[in-house]
Amino acid sequence: MSELSRVHLNALRAAEAVGRTGSLKGAATEIGVTPGAISQHLIGLERQLGHRIFERSATGMLPTPFGEKFLPQLTEGFGYLDQALLAARRRDESVLTLSVAPNFASKWLVPRLAQFSRLHSDIRVRVEATTMLVDLDASDVDLAIRVGNGDYPDVAATFLAPQQVFPVCSPDHAKTLKAPADLMAVPILRDVNSVIPWQVWLDQFDMKEEDLPEGYTFSDGALCLEAAIAGQGVMLAWQFLAQDAIAAGQLVAPFPGCQPTGLAYWLLRSERRRPNAAMTAFSKWLRDEVASSFPA
Amino acid sequence: MSELSRVHLNALRAAEAVGRTGSLKGAATEIGVTPGAISQHLIGLERQLGHRIFERSATGMLPTPFGEKFLPQLTEGFGYLDQALLAARRRDESVLTLSVAPNFASKWLVPRLAQFSRLHSDIRVRVEATTMLVDLDASDVDLAIRVGNGDYPDVAATFLAPQQVFPVCSPDHAKTLKAPADLMAVPILRDVNSVIPWQVWLDQFDMKEEDLPEGYTFSDGALCLEAAIAGQGVMLAWQFLAQDAIAAGQLVAPFPGCQPTGLAYWLLRSERRRPNAAMTAFSKWLRDEVASSFPA
DNA sequence: TTCGCTCATTCAGTTTTTCTATACAATGGG
């Protein structure tokens, strides 16, 4: 591709458009600049090539014999590029790509997706479970669900629900837990990677995290949850993680009330892309689902 | 070609080069910029397309599934453009294109070209006889021969000979011309388009152009020459125009001595193009030919 | 593991390119 370095690509494009439309004005309109700009490109290109490409006349630009051979090749080449871009732009509207945290996906979203698919059988959903928030502009993710403080620059964020935490354990364990102070007597399940320390919940009872007993430590909230279900201790859970296990009777929340963490769940989409039908449908379904899960 | 307006062509080229070389550094080297520049192009392009094209790793850039489909099309498209430029650049080295004034061509150059062709039978010469000096960078003219003061910006100019003027007439007429004052008694042939007035030659004899007799007026020096040969008067000729007619005995210069016009003949070529073998051969032949025509 | 290496990315500042706006020149049709 060495030859390409010797000319300006935009000048090639200008020449191609002039050749096809037959005039500077036509090319200028197509490319979206003034005829003067096209003229300059053309003159520069002819100088760099050492060939006249067009014969000038008052009625328009007529290709020289050299131009006759040169221009069709440009048209061919730019045609390929245009096709490539066309294909790239044509997203598959029937596929909705979601980016969510792995635990949110497995413990809350995926069990409910079947219902969404019943309502919208034409939309194929693809879930990308990743820890990091992807770049909604650069990736092909349509929507993301994330926990945060709502400060997402250049992203359209819709509030879903406040994040709240509360202890959960197996029904057996719950029998021994009448008051928060009883936590001192049971194994505590800890998630080392959690951003929410027990202290957030303990504060309301003037308790200290250091005073809590030992217990198992896991690298992941889902593992904590499994341990809690298995009756191995008490974990600090949040609503989306524990909701289904509680509904199924596998877990109970021994103490009433939830503690807000100050963070919230947000539905995110690119500010620069217009939502398509699938995105709109999912947004609506999700908000309804959240609302019925956690009535205000 | 509407899609092409939505992205930067240079970014496409950067992506193509990265896809082919597998790394920013490789692409940067090929295009001749820093890796940082390529990186920025790539990020911008991915944002504009809404697709990741490459998976980043410490070892290099690996195309995503989307990139796998996208990049080959770019390579194809740019390949066409590169081919077009390659063909454009490959001038036909066996053809030497000269741009000269029509009279210089017909009266001096063309009669001598046969000799050049005998010496260089592999070089096909094409003579473009035009009045205007063409743009040596933009046209496919290899060499030009022009009269001027040597001030040719951005052009490599080689001095050939000073331009000199002198009266010529048929041998019959010459018999009546013993001294410059005798001009007052013969018809004067004038070239209305000539840039060299009679006055230039008359000055040395303190004569005035207005005092010269009437005679025929022509729109071209070659027509004057024909009239002079036909014995219709005296014309103010210059060496390249009259040389062959004088050598053939058709014309004579009744007065000894030539008058410099202040201008000269120059061999011109583009400063930006390296001369090829044909150009070099012609330059040498031309200078020899001029030297033997007008020994210093 | 820790160091050193190679990558890619980011950022601010600068250079280069590109574009616009305007005036001008040439041409051909009404």
Add this chain to the structure above:
DNA sequence: CCCATTGTATAGAAAAACTGAATGAGCGAA
């Protein structure tokens, strides 16, 4: 003959591209 249209020239403004240095992330060897 005039007028509309088209290409060209130029200067200044806007946008893009590029650099160079700092940063961070992954990999392999000591």
